[in-house]
Every structure is written in C-alpha cells, then in structure tokens.
Amino acid sequence: MTLMAAARVHDRTGTLRLEKVAVPEPGPRDVLVSVASAGxxxxxxxxLERGSFKHLPTVPGHEIAGTVVAVGDEADPGLAGARVRVHPVLACGTCRYCRGDREQMCASVAMIGHGAHGTGxxxxxxxxxxGGLAEYVRVPSWLVDVLPGGVGFDVAAKTHDLANAVRALKCAALPPGGTLVVTAxxxxxxxxxxxxxxxxxxARLVLVGRSAQRLERVRELSSLPADTVALDELDGDWETEGGLTGRLRDLxxxxxxxxxxxxxxxxxxxxATAALATGGTLVHMGGNRAPFPYSARDLQHHCWRVVGTRACTRTDTAAVLDLLGSGALRADDLITHRYALADVNEAFAATRRRTEPIWMAVVHP
Known part of the structure; x- marks a missing residue:
C-alpha cells in the first residue's frame, strides 16, 4: 500500500492533523490527481463548525489543481499526464437546476473537500x-478541466473563487458603462x-472596506477608475446614522x-442598497444575517432587484479559463500567500486573523 501525506479533520473544532494515509485508488470513471496547489x-x-461536513474524518480543500497521474478504465485516456483543475461541485446532473446552468441549487449538491449543501x-x-489538502486526490473524470497553456497551478486552484465573482457579476446585469459598488x-x-x-x-468602481491603506492596494489592481470608502474613517455611528449611504451618494x-x-x-x-439608483441591483454573496430593512413596497417603488447567489457553475469556470488562456485576464498577483502542507493550521489561522492583507492563499502539498 502506497502512503501519502494528508491534512485531515476529525471533528468540528477545525484542527487539521497531518497524517499518512493510503493513496486513493481510482475507480473506472475516476482520475487520480497529484495535487500541485490547493486553495x-x-x-x-x-x-465545519456548523456541521456541513457530513463525513469525518475527511481531507478538506475544494480548490484543487495538479497533474493527472492515473486514469480509470472508463475515463478518457487522453487525460493521463494532463495539467488540470478540479471543478468541486457534485450534483445529480439531471434535475432542472443542473440542466439550466444552476447546479449549485441541485438538491444533491455537495462539494469535494467541502460541505454538503443539498436536501436530498x-x-x-x-x-x-x-479534497485537495493532500498529495493526491481521487475525483470524477468529468469534473476536471484541462488548463490552458500559461495558466499556473496556483491561479488554477483559485479558479473557483474567480468564477464565483463571474456568477455575481452576471447576476448584476450591469448596463454598459455601469457604476459598480463592491463591498468587502x-x-x-x-x-x-x-x-x-x-x-x-x-466602467467605474467604488470599493468599500475597513482600511483605507488596504483599499488603496486593491485599487491598484483595477484597470477601471475606482474610488474607495474606508469604513474605519466614517463616523463611529455610521451603521445607525447612514454614514455609508451618505458617502456613496456623495461619490x-x-x-x-x-x-x-x-x-x-x-x-x-x-x-449600500440605499445607494442604488432606481432600477439598480443588489447581488449578495456574503451570508449576512443582519435584518434587511426594506419592504416589498420599497423594492417596488425603487424598482430594485435583490439577488442572492452562492458558488458558481461549470459555465462560469469555463469563462474564467477562457479569459486566462487568452491572456485577457491576469490573476497571478492575487495570490498573496503560499504555505506548505505542514503549515496548514497556521495558514487557516492567518486567514482568520487577517492582521495582514490576504487576497488569495494556497497550499503546496
């Protein structure tokens, strides 16, 4: 039996244990990926704390890129040796959501190396x-995407997050030349x-975040004109007195x-919703539990659209890979932190502390 290093969680506390476990055997329609980068x-x-992980112990990590090293008998033999990223969304493939480019809404939806979110x-x-916080991972062959040339493993591992942004932007349905507010x-x-x-x-961005210094660094990423609003610089009672709305309306x-x-x-x-134009759209992907203070009449009066969305689809990830492959999109500068597998607990601790700016972080098993 061949062994590999893997970071596994055994309970809801979130502490990962670096262990030696058997390299998984690919089934007939599987591929085995040697993990180069895991987001x-x-x-x-x-x-994990909420109980969304239904199988413990398990190897977490749904953002995976690497090289196919073994192919099942019924999988495409051309995948052998391919540089790939893994699409982690597990869905039935036949329901109305899966057929309609909305597989994240499937009743059977779950994610490789992540939680189970469905009801069926x-x-x-x-x-x-x-998942991918291990040297190898077994995945369905139909859920790997061959990487375009020039796309590195780190960016490939974070394709899922980039595609989440694509999904949100599609939901926004901006008019040409539109002004977009981005919070957090x-x-x-x-x-x-x-x-x-x-x-x-x-055509224009307004970026909202806690720190003016960190917002300035993000503004440097933008190819568009971008203003910033630092929450730390608003009046202390801004949440109750409408300080954010006022600042956005000034801009x-x-x-x-x-x-x-x-x-x-x-x-x-x-x-931020109150700063929308008539007919504007709020797309929420943050999981905010604070009460939403607007009535149905408010929505009708302002002709606002309010869209909740989560995760992304294969179409969204394909759009990201096309942009990366063409060179139109360059995202290497978003990878700010890289960790060894042995340091995975410190890596997660750093993402929670956020004492330094972390845009995207990856682990190299």
Missing part, C-alpha cells in the same frame, strides 16, 4: 468527500471582482447601477 477558503472552517441524497459526496473589497471575492468587472460592463449622486455585496455581517449591506 484556502476561510469559510471552510465555519462550515448525495451519492457522489459519499465517494468524493476527500479587500477580501478574496472583492479582489476577484475587481479583476473581472471590466469584462461584465463596469455617485445618481446612484450605483449595482452593488456586489460580500459583507458577512453588519449594516453595510442595507446601507
């Missing part, structure tokens, strides 16, 4: 719950959105065409 997602440990049976998750702009999703916004109709008197909101908590979501 870190801060939400992973939160989902999840047979694929039973087999493929182990200094995080993973914010920086991904800044990179991708020019391809989805945006965009006629209102923003869309807000892409990644705030996980607090009153910023509602206040």
């Amino acid at each position: 870190l997602a801060p939400s992973l440990l939160k989902l 049976p999840m047979p694929l998750y039973e087999r493929y719950h182990d 702009a200094t995080g993973t999703m914010g920086t991904a959105t800044v990179k991708l916004a020019p391809f989805f109709g945006a 965009v008197p006629d209102g923003a065409d869309a807000v892409l909101d990644f705030l996980p908590q607090g009153g910023g979501t509602a206040q």
Whole structure:
C-alpha cells in the first residue's frame, strides 16, 4: 500500500492533523490527481463548525489543481499526464437546476473537500468527500478541466473563487458603462471582482472596506477608475446614522447601477442598497444575517432587484479559463500567500486573523 501525506479533520473544532494515509485508488470513471496547489477558503472552517461536513474524518480543500497521474478504465485516456483543475461541485446532473446552468441549487449538491449543501441524497459526496489538502486526490473524470497553456497551478486552484465573482457579476446585469459598488473589497471575492468587472460592463468602481491603506492596494489592481470608502474613517455611528449611504451618494449622486455585496455581517449591506439608483441591483454573496430593512413596497417603488447567489457553475469556470488562456485576464498577483502542507493550521489561522492583507492563499502539498 502506497502512503501519502494528508491534512485531515476529525471533528468540528477545525484542527487539521497531518497524517499518512493510503493513496486513493481510482475507480473506472475516476482520475487520480497529484495535487500541485490547493486553495484556502476561510469559510471552510465555519462550515465545519456548523456541521456541513457530513463525513469525518475527511481531507478538506475544494480548490484543487495538479497533474493527472492515473486514469480509470472508463475515463478518457487522453487525460493521463494532463495539467488540470478540479471543478468541486457534485450534483445529480439531471434535475432542472443542473440542466439550466444552476447546479449549485441541485438538491444533491455537495462539494469535494467541502460541505454538503443539498436536501436530498448525495451519492457522489459519499465517494468524493476527500479534497485537495493532500498529495493526491481521487475525483470524477468529468469534473476536471484541462488548463490552458500559461495558466499556473496556483491561479488554477483559485479558479473557483474567480468564477464565483463571474456568477455575481452576471447576476448584476450591469448596463454598459455601469457604476459598480463592491463591498468587502479587500477580501478574496472583492479582489476577484475587481479583476473581472471590466469584462461584465463596469466602467467605474467604488470599493468599500475597513482600511483605507488596504483599499488603496486593491485599487491598484483595477484597470477601471475606482474610488474607495474606508469604513474605519466614517463616523463611529455610521451603521445607525447612514454614514455609508451618505458617502456613496456623495461619490455617485445618481446612484450605483449595482452593488456586489460580500459583507458577512453588519449594516453595510442595507446601507449600500440605499445607494442604488432606481432600477439598480443588489447581488449578495456574503451570508449576512443582519435584518434587511426594506419592504416589498420599497423594492417596488425603487424598482430594485435583490439577488442572492452562492458558488458558481461549470459555465462560469469555463469563462474564467477562457479569459486566462487568452491572456485577457491576469490573476497571478492575487495570490498573496503560499504555505506548505505542514503549515496548514497556521495558514487557516492567518486567514482568520487577517492582521495582514490576504487576497488569495494556497497550499503546496
């Protein structure tokens, strides 16, 4: 039996143990990937604490890129030796959501190396719950994407986050030349959105985050004109007195065409909504539990659209890979932190502390 190093979680506390376990055997329709890079997602440990991981112990890590080293008898033999990224979304493939480019809404949806989110049976998750924080991972052959030349493994591993931003931008349906507000702009999703916004109709950005210094670094990523709003520089009672709305209205008197909101908590979501133009769109992907203070009449009066969205689809990831492969999109500068597998607990701790700016982080097993 051949062994490999793997970081495994055994309970909801989130502490990972570096262990030696058997290299998984690929089944007839599987491929075995030698992991070159695995992305870190801060939400992973939160989902673990909530019980979304249904199989313990397990190897977490849903953002995976590497090289195919073994191919099952019924899989495409041409995948052998291919540089690939893994699409982690496990879904039935036949329901109305899967047929309609909305597989993240499937009743059987779960993710390789991540949580189970569906309400129905999840047979694929039973087999493929182990993820990429290991030297090797077994995945369905139909869920690997061959990488375009010139796309490195680190960016390939983070394709899923870039595609999440694509999904949010599609939901925003910006008019050509639109003004887009991005909240939590200094995080993973914010920086991904800044990179991708020019391809989805945006002509101007307004970036909202805690720190003016960190926002300035993010503004340097943008190929578009970008203003910034630092929450730390607003009046101390801004959440109750409308300080964010006022600042956004100063910058965009006629209102923003869309807000892409990644705030996980607090009153910023509602206040950014109040800065929308008539007919504008709020797209929320932050999981904010704060009460939303607008009535149905408010939505009708302002003709606002409010869209909740999560994750991405294969179509979204294909769009990212096309942009990367053509050279139109360059995202290597988003990878700010790289860790060895032995340092994975410190890596997750750093993403929680956020004492230094972390846009995207990866682990090299």
